Amino acid sequence: MFGKLKEDRNLDAWRDEAFLTLEALNRSQVGISFTSDGHVIEANANFLSVFGYTRAEVVGKHHRTFVEPVYAGSQEYHDFWQKLKSGGAVSGRFKCRGKDDKVVWVRAAYDPVLDRSKRVMKVIAFAQNITANIEAEETQAREKAKADQELMQVTTALAAHLQRLAAGDLTSTMTEEVADGYKQLRDNYNRARETLRLSLLTVVNASEAIHLGSSEISSASDLMARRAEQQAASLEETAAALNQISTTLKRGSEGAQAVAVSMNAAKEEAVKSGQTVLNAVDAMAKIATSSKKIVQIVGVIDEIAFQTNLLALNAGVEAARAGDAGRGFAVVASEVRVLAQRCSAAAKEIKGLITASSGDVDAGVKLVGDAGTALTGIVTNITNLDQLMADIASSAREQATGLAEVNAAVNQMDQVTQQNASMIEETNAAASNLQKEVMAMDELVRRFELGRDRRSQAAVSSVQGFPAVRKAAKQKSCLGANVTTGTRLVATSDENWDEF
Structure with missing residues (x-):
């Protein structure tokens, strides 16, 4: 310039x-x-x-x-x-x-x-x-150095505690004096460490409870598996018995059907016999009527014979009066009288026979009527019996159908029971795997040092807050005892299984 x-x-x-x-x-x-x-x-x-x-x-x-x-x-x-x-x-x-x-x-x-x-x-x-600037820089530098020193102090202490924490010691509380700006960090570390320690305490106790619960589940699964096997065997036997009953009922139904057919045929024969008896009763009635007419005719013949005898007697009297002139006529009159007497005697004999025959015909008519009445009752009874046998055959068929449905349901229950047994075996295997995993987790957690209150009642109480643990603890007495003997299995209350 x-x-x-x-x-x-x-x-x-x-x-x-x-x-x-x-x-x-x-x-x-x-x-x-x-x-x-x-x-x-x-x-x-x-x-x-x-x-x-x-x-x-x-x-x-x-x-x-x-x-x-x-x-x-x-x-x-x-x-x-x-x-x-x-x-x-x-x-x-x-x-x-x-x-x-x-x-x-x-x-x-x-x-x-x-x-x-x-x-x-x-x-x-x-x-x-630039003195003011330099003094400000120096002040800033001093403050930075102080902050660096405080940070170094905090990081050194924190590194030491973190090293102990990494080694598994969760009891290391950071108590060193630090600057005000790092007290929150120290408190946060202590709270985080304590929270982690309590969490791991809870995990330890929970793993023990889960281990106990998985053991109970495994034992209960074994018990359920045996019961399922017994139930499957019982259902199989029930299904076989139902098959036999179905076969028997089917045979009974077929027999009832055959009896019904026979009863229907007997009913038809009885109806025919009743009709025949009715025809016989009608014929006997006609015979009785004819006998009565014959008796009347014989009576007429007996009257004629009587009149003839009387006329022959009168003719003989008149022939006797005539003397020799009427001698021949008297002989004829005598013969006519003899014939009239013989005719009258024959008519009386025929009348007696017809009378006796009429009594027999009346008795036969009565007996045939009684036989017709009896056959009518027999037909009625056979009809009722045929209806009863038809009802029995229908009931037998319905029972056979119902038993077939029951048999199908029992077979389905048998299949479901077998599937349940398979699922129980899978549950048992899963419980065993869960036990192994819990044991592995417990081994990992036990690497940490958690302090003297590792088995503290507070931690145990916090774990017992889980429903599964409460159930496992409650079932310890009932399920654990029932696994040992078969006789006590039968006496086990269903309430335990419902709760399980």
Whole structure:
């Protein structure tokens, strides 16, 4: 910039502008000038204000007055002035010493002023006061160091406790004093460790309860398997018995059906016999009627014989009166009388026979009527018996059908029981696997040191809150005892199995 001004303007104008620029720098910057060997030529008001000196106290003083003694005697400080003497510029951040050893930090640029022969006439320095920034940085650094130290303390303690925790010791409580900012971390660690310890205590006791429960389940599964086998055998026997009963009922139904057919045939024969008896009764009735008519005819013949005998008697009387003239007529009349008497005797004999025959016919009619009545009753009874046998055959068929359905249901129950037995075996296997897994988990958990209250009542009480554990504990007495003997299995209450 200065070269450009020098080229574009005349020298006086350039000097004026350079002066104004230096004035501006003096107002805003800490400024000081030195001889080539480091003695103060001039210092501006900003420098005197910052370092706490008066002009008289700094003019002629060497530059080392404003730096720390250690640095002033160092090779670095020697090289610093050698570079300036050789015409080189130096810039950077410097720690300086003010009046009464006041520490002043500046960001400065040391620039040698060369003459026309390129020799160093003097050294000017302009700087910015960065003491407040450096102090803030140092304060921040101290705070960071303190925080790092506190963090190191916390991490060291926490690492030690975590190492014990990794080794399985869950009783290590972090009691070291830590900074306020890390007390929450310490408390959180202690709570997390205690929570983990109590959780593992619960897991340990729960694993024992699960182990006990799985043992009970395994024992109960064995018991159920044996009962299922017994039930399957009983159902198989029941199914066989039902098959036999179904066969017997079927045969009975067929026999009843055959009897019903025979009774129907007997009924038809009885009906036919009844009709025959009715025909016989009708015929006997006609015979009785004919006999009565014959008796009437015989009576008429007997009357005729009587009249003939009477006429023959009268004719004989008249022939006797006639004497010899009526002798022949008398003989005829006598013969007629004999014939009339014989005819009358025959008519009486026929009448007696017909009368006796009429009595026999009446008795036969009565007997045939009684036989017809009896056959009618027989037909009625056979009809009722046929209906009863039909009902018996129908009931036998229904019973056979019902038994067949019962047999099918029993067979299905047998299949379901066998499936249940298979599922119980699978349950038993699962319970055994569960026991193994629980034992493995218990071995893993027991690697941790959980303190003296490993079997504390509180932990056990918390575990007993699980329903499965309560059931296992409740079933310990009933199921465990029933596994030993077969006689006690029969006496086991169904309530235990329902609850199981």
